[in-house]
Structure formats: structure tokens, C-alpha cells
Amino acid sequence: MPESSPTDRPLRIVQVLPALNEGGVERGTVEMARELVLLGHESIVISSGGRMVERLQREGTRHIEMPVHRKSLLSLRQVKPMRKLLAELRPDIVHVRSRIPAWIVWLAWRSMPPQSRPRLVSTFHGLYSVNQYSAIMAKAEHLIAISDCVNQYILDHYKVPPGKITRIFRGLDPGAFHRDACTPEWKSQLFRHYPELKDKRLILMPGRLSRWKGQEAFLDMMAKLVQIRPDCHGLVVGDAEPSKQHYLQELRDQCRQKGLDQHVTFVGHRSDIPAFYALADITCHMSNKAEPFGRTVPEALACGCKVVAFNRGGASESLQHCFPEGLVEPDNTLAFAQKVAELLDQPAQIQLPAEFFLEHQVNATLAVYRRLLASRP
Numbered sequence: 001m002p003e004s005s006p007t008d009r010p011l012r013i014v015q016v017l018p019a020l021n022e023g024g025v026e027r028g029t030v031e032m033a034r035e036l037v038l039l040g041h042e043s044i045v046i047s048s049g050g051r052m053v054e055r056l057q058r059e060g061t062r063h064i065e066m067p068v069h070r071k072s073l074l075s076l077r078q079v080k081p082m083r084k085l086l087a088e089l090r091p092d093i094v095h096v097r098s099r100i101p102a103w104i105v106w107l108a109w110r111s112m113p114p115q116s117r118p119r120l121v122s123t124f125h126g127l128y129s130v131n132q133y134s135a136i137m138a139k140a141e142h143l144i145a146i147s148d149c150v151n152q153y154i155l156d157h158y159k160v161p162p163g164k165i166t167r168i169f170r171g172l173d174p175g176a177f178h179r180d181a182c183t184p185e186w187k188s189q190l191f192r193h194y195p196e197l198k199d200k201r202l203i204l205m206p207g208r209l210s211r212w213k214g215q216e217a218f219l220d221m222m223a224k225l226v227q228i229r230p231d232c233h234g235l236v237v238g239d240a241e242p243s244k245q246h247y248l249q250e251l252r253d254q255c256r257q258k259g260l261d262q263h264v265t266f267v268g269h270r271s272d273i274p275a276f277y278a279l280a281d282i283t284c285h286m287s288n289k290a291e292p293f294g295r296t297v298p299e300a301l302a303c304g305c306k307v308v309a310f311n312r313g314g315a316s317e318s319l320q321h322c323f324p325e326g327l328v329e330p331d332n333t334l335a336f337a338q339k340v341a342e343l344l345d346q347p348a349q350i351q352l353p354a355e356f357f358l359e360h361q362v363n364a365t366l367a368v369y370r371r372l373l374a375s376r377p
Contacts, residue, residue: 013041016098016105017068018047022269095121124144145166170295171355182303196262205236221286234260278305
């Protein structure tokens with residue numbers, strides 16, 4: 001009986017990333033793993049572990065714990081174990097999603113027999129610093145860029161032929177992000193905990209608390225907005241990393257200094273972010289540097305929430321496709337406040353193209369895998 005073709009048989013796919021705690025790369029990896037299993041492929045993830053491992057395993061993916069997260073030369077000790085592991089697993093594809101894991105995998109992979117080693121794919125999830133450390137991401141056999149700006153960044157800074165890169169937007173799960181995510185029961189419970197939100201026009205600022213994510217600009221914008229629209233209330237969803245909890249206190253101090261104690265609420269880390277999107281009137285994206293994609297933009301739009309964002313990076317790409325009226329001159333918080341006030345009472349037609357959904361991302365990624373496998377000498 002002839003062996004099945006790599007264009008139609010189930011694949012064994014290994015994804016490698018530093019850890020499986022909360023974050024965009026982590027969520028994307030877990031979602032991709034789930035979809036691979038549903039399509040009949042064998043899914044394996046290698047990481048140092050984290051809170052999302054349980055979900056990953058529950059949805060049918062095998063997790064292998066390995067210390068591939070330390071930004072240290074000591075991580076090179078994992079090259080030999082990785083080579084041994086890949087030889088045992090015999091995957092069709094190894095897909096690396098971060099730089100330290102990419103170094104470990106590449107050093108292990110390059111010493112394996114070319115005829116039998118897996119095909120190697122990397123995803124550029126960021127606009128990485130241009131140096132030898134980051135250049136490892138360009139050494140894979142094929143690269144995936146998560147936005148057009150990342151695609152151009154690779155071409156500008158690494159000697160990579162355009163045909164070696166495929167741009168695939170990070171896809172959102174329509175089962176999680178939709179207009180009905182905010183149920184009456186959820187809303188009532190939220191208002192019991194935070195009565196100050198009731199009967200307000202809610203302006204949402206989602207994301208990890210970090211200096212570059214734009215929470216300080218959000219507070220500056222809110223101070224201007226409540227002068228125009230006193231019925232608005234700011235809602236900051238997200239927490240700082242354990243080592244950066246002092247930043248949350250800095251933000252609270254700034255809030256008080258700007259007279260916003262009655263106009264802004266911090267709710268910390270939440271796992272029910274789709275409900276916040278569906279509840280809010282406007283979602284803000286205010287990073288102070290270009291983000292490679294800006295996942296919150298299509299997520300909020302999929303939940304029917306209008307988005308206002310600075311016109312730069314991947315976030316502006318998403319809005320250009322889906323809601324261009326939400327774009328604002330970068331770092332201009334007065335213009336941002338005016339745009340929020342302007343859009344509050346305007347009806348909006350929001351329709352996300354198919355390429356922003358998970359199904360398209362999975363199919364496009366599988367097409368990359370299949371092409372690589374079909375091209376093996």
C-alpha cells in the first residue's frame with residue numbers, strides 16, 4: 001500500500017515556546033494546538049510549563065516540560081536533550097515561537113540527518129531588536145509574519161528572500177469573541193462588584209500593565225475626555241507582572257493626581273475579557289511604540305465594540321481593514337479624547353474579514369507546513 005502524501009495525511013506538529021502563562025503568544029499557541037487536534041493532527045507543545053498547561057492537555061495536546069525559557073547561555077545545555085527528544089518524537093514540523101527556544105531547537109535540528117529531520121518553521125511575533133540573538137528567528141526554513149509591518153521589518157533587517165515569508169494575521173476564536181459574550185447575569189454581577197460602572201459610557205483599556213502598553217496615556221486621555229463627556233468612565237483591565245506591581249501603584253497615584261478617582265476603575269487580571277469588550281462603548285489601544293499586531297483590536301471589534309487606536313504598527317493595520325474611522329495621530333491624547341467623544345453616539349458597521357479569524361490562520365499555517373513537506377528532496 002503506498003505511503004500517504006504529506007499533502008493529505010495527518011501531521012505530527014511540535015510547537016516550542018518559553019512558557020504557557022497568560023499572554024498573546026501563549027493563547028495563540030494553545031488555540032492553534034486545539035484546532036490541530038480537532039482536524040485530526042497530533043499536537044505536541046514543549047515549554048517550561050505554566051497555568052495554561054492544564055487547558056492544553058484537556059483539549060488533546062501532549063505537553064512536554066523542558067527549561068527552554070531562560071535567557072542565559074546555560075540554556076545551551078538543552079540542545080543535546082532537545083536533539084534526542086526530536087529524534088524520538090519524529091515530528092513532521094517543529095514550529096518555534098520565541099528566540100531562546102529557537103536557538104535551542106535550531107542548534108539541535110541542524111545536527112540531525114537532513115533526510116530525516118523535521119521541517120523548521122518560525123513565527124515572528126514581535127519587532128525584535130536587530131542583532132545576532134534575534135537573527136535566529138530568520139534561520140528557520142520558512143518564516144511566518146503576524147502582520148504586514150512585521151513582514152516588512154523582516155525584509156528590512158534580515159537577509160531573507162520575500163518568498164521565504166508568509167504573512168498570516170493572528171486569528172481570533174469566534175466561539176470566545178462575539179457580541180453575546182456579555183450576558184445579563186455577568187453584567188449584573190459586575191455592577192454589584194463595581195457599582196460605579198452602572199449607567200456610564202464605558203471606555204475600556206485592556207492589556208498587561210506595562211509602561212509601553214499606554215496606560216499612562218489612557219489616564220491622560222481620560223482626564224481630557226471627562227471634561228467633554230462627564231458620563232464616561234474608564235475601565236482598566238489587566239495586571240502587572242509580579243516583579244512590577246509597583247507600576248500599578250504608580251498608575252493609581254497618577255489617577256488620583258489627575259482627579260480621576262471617580263472616573264477610572266482598575267479591575268486587575270480577568271479571564272472574561274470578551275464580556276468586557278461586548279459591554280464597553282469604546283476599546284482603546286494606546287501603545288507608545290508600534291506593536292507587531294495588537295490583538296485587542298480585532299478581538300474588541302468581533303465583540304461589536306468600536307476601537308480607537310494610535311495610527312501605527314499592527315494595530316493600525318487591523319483598523320484600516322475593519323474600522324478606519326477609529327485611527328488617531330500617534331501620542332495625541334487630546335485628539336484621542338475628541339475621537340472617543342465623537343464616536344460614542346455614532347452607529348458603526350463593523351465587519352471583520354475572514355483572515356482575522358482562527359480558521360483562516362490554521363488553514364494558512366497548515367498550507368505552509370504542507371508546502372514545506374512537499375518540497376523535501
